[in-house]
Amino acid sequence: AQRVTQPEKLLSVFKGAPVELKCNYSYSGSPELFWYVQYSRQRLQLLLRHISRESIKGFTADLNKGETSFHLKKPFAQEEDSAMYYCALSNYGGSQGNLIFGKGTKLSVKP
Amino acid sequence: GAGVSQSPSNKVTEKGKDVELRCDPISGHTALYWYRQRLGQGLEFLIYFQGNSAPDKSGLPSDRFSAERTGESVSTLTIQRTQQEDSAVYLCASSLVFTGRHTGELFFGEGSRLTVL
Numbered sequence: 001a002q003r004v005t006q007p008e009k010l011l012s013v014f015k016g017a018p019v020e021l022k023c024n025y026s027y028s029g030s031p032e033l034f035w036y037v038q039y040s041r042q043r044l045q046l047l048l049r050h051i052s053r054e055s056i057k058g059f060t061a062d063l064n065k066g067e068t069s070f071h072l073k074k075p076f077a078q079e080e081d082s083a084m085y086y087c088a089l090s091n092y093g094g095s096q097g098n099l100i101f102g103k104g105t106k107l108s109v110k111p
Numbered sequence: 112g113a114g115v116s117q118s119p120s121n122k123v124t125e126k127g128k129d130v131e132l133r134c135d136p137i138s139g140h141t142a143l144y145w146y147r148q149r150l151g152q153g154l155e156f157l158i159y160f161q162g163n164s165a166p167d168k169s170g171l172p173s174d175r176f177s178a179e180r181t182g183e184s185v186s187t188l189t190i191q192r193t194q195q196e197d198s199a200v201y202l203c204a205s206s207l208v209f210t211g212r213h214t215g216e217l218f219f220g221e222g223s224r225l226t227v228l
Contacts, residue, residue: 006153032215034216036217043114043115043220043221044202045218046216046217049215049216098144098156099156099215100156101146101156102153103153104153
């Protein structure tokens with residue numbers, strides 16, 4: 001079954017420290033993975049997708065098919081990075097068409 | 112506005128009553144999704160529309176839940192005979208589909224917070 005696991009509910013780091021939000025997935029096909037972010041009092045929005053291989057707001061994520069992981073990383077956390085982060089797996093194919101989300105990790109960056 | 116619009120933003124109802132939640136997607140977005148987020152939980156997929164057909168209803172938790180969509184526009188999610196466990200934030204999202212391929216970028220509304228007493 002398709003599944004996304006984010007093992008940490010809460011991650012707290014100090015400003016300037018490296019941060020890694022973990023995401024593991026279970027998918028039988030060729031996965032497409034995404035990170036979504038929800039800042040306080042804002043809508044859930046796309047942060048980055050693995051096929052773009054982009055860096056957004058200093059964040060990167062590499063798809064590791066061997067470990068079935070898509071961890072989100074940033075070398076130096078900023079206070080404005082504090083938010084809820086959701087890892088998501090596309091489930092498009094046949095009659096299915098949705099993103100499967102993990103339960104989310106709340107990142108708190110302390111001054 | 113240009114974003115996904117949901118109404119009502121807050122709804123308090125009594126157990127056993129029916130509720131209707133509305134979603135106005137971004138103009139031109141053919142795909143529309145409903146998700147549910149219970150307190151402290153992740154996003155739970157409910158239903159997906161492509162145009163006005165629903166090829167994936169796999170997430171609807173019971174037959175008390177139904178949804179419809181008019182053309183490639185407004186969608187309503189109806190919950191009949193509400194129960195306390197239906198209390199959650201109901202999120203709607205829309206996205207573009209290019210030549211049958213989903214972009215994977217969902218644009219979310221602010222959600223409708225439902226409280227069943």
